[in-house]
Amino acid sequence: MRKRKKVEVYSREYFILCGIGGTLSCGLTHLLLTPLDLVKCNVQANPQEFPNVAVGFKRLYQQGGWRLLVRGWVPTTWGYSLQGYGKFGFYEYFKYFYANLVGKENAIKYRSLLYMSAAATAEAIADIALCPFEAVKVRVQTSPEFGVGLTDAAPKILAAEGLQGFFKGLVPLWCRQVPYTVVKFVVFEKVVEVFYTFLGRPKSEYSKGQQLLVTFGAGYIAGIVCGAVSHPADTMVSKLNKAKTTGGTMAAMNEIYYGTPGHPGIGFAGLWKGFGSRVVMIGTLAALQWFIYDSFKVYAGLPTTGGVVKKETVGRSANLEATR
Numbered sequence: 001m002r003k004r005k006k007v008e009v010y011s012r013e014y015f016i017l018c019g020i021g022g023t024l025s026c027g028l029t030h031l032l033l034t035p036l037d038l039v040k041c042n043v044q045a046n047p048q049e050f051p052n053v054a055v056g057f058k059r060l061y062q063q064g065g066w067r068l069l070v071r072g073w074v075p076t077t078w079g080y081s082l083q084g085y086g087k088f089g090f091y092e093y094f095k096y097f098y099a100n101l102v103g104k105e106n107a108i109k110y111r112s113l114l115y116m117s118a119a120a121t122a123e124a125i126a127d128i129a130l131c132p133f134e135a136v137k138v139r140v141q142t143s144p145e146f147g148v149g150l151t152d153a154a155p156k157i158l159a160a161e162g163l164q165g166f167f168k169g170l171v172p173l174w175c176r177q178v179p180y181t182v183v184k185f186v187v188f189e190k191v192v193e194v195f196y197t198f199l200g201r202p203k204s205e206y207s208k209g210q211q212l213l214v215t216f217g218a219g220y221i222a223g224i225v226c227g228a229v230s231h232p233a234d235t236m237v238s239k240l241n242k243a244k245t246t247g248g249t250m251a252a253m254n255e256i257y258y259g260t261p262g263h264p265g266i267g268f269a270g271l272w273k274g275f276g277s278r279v280v281m282i283g284t285l286a287a288l289q290w291f292i293y294d295s296f297k298v299y300a301g302l303p304t305t306g307g308v309v310k311k312e313t314v315g316r317s318a319n320l321e322a323t324r
Helices: 012-032 034-045 053-069 073-102 104-109 111-142 150-161 170-199 208-242 249-258 275-299
Strands: none
Touching (some): 012 034, 012 073, 034 053, 034 073, 034 275, 073 111, 073 170, 111 150, 111 170, 111 208, 170 208, 170 249
């Protein structure tokens, strides 16, 4: 059996493999959670018909069974696979880039700021790829009469609204995803550090299986926190992508929040519709994403993410990863 070639950390191949791990991580998990996401979007966008998650599941299942509950799975899989590549791949790259920019000492001393900067930059780029698919996904999930999937709904959006129809949700998507990802990565990195500090032994002394258990636990904690932080923007994204609008994004958001003479706005309380289901979904989602991502890294011969940071572990690239 051929021995797998060792990949140098922070090499070009390393970043590509991290991107592939992110594709598997985000694409697979969002695909699996499509039914819950479908119900959550309808609770946010159609609260009169879907007042809560339980009613939403029951009503949608009665209308079309499991086939209806996976509506939107194609744009979901494509969109979040591309986003995952950018989110994780660029996070690893910008973590390396910013660490070299500020130097070893500062990279360790201010590592939380470094994690925040890398995560925000990576997510801002990744969301540009996600946004068109998210627009199609939300439209087919919350307006079944509009289309049944990517191939029929996308041309309709393009014909009715032009490219603006695919990207009108980009600003609120950034408002949802950038804080979400910053919290997801920073909390994860810090919780992993705390876990290994509490356990009392260096990360390198634990088996890969044990390290992956730490990954899963830290991922779940990070998911719960970032789900709460990003929920209001998630609601606004669902509302924006459901409605056909001709004005700018800010005008549409004001109309949704404050309402018009004929249609009342959702107000502050409306921004928190579907909060319970989303926290459960995001906690599970984040834990699975980190677990799949680090499992792929282990398979590829790369170290798992995070760990206790010590100055002596820092090499030529201001490495913030613990040793294997």
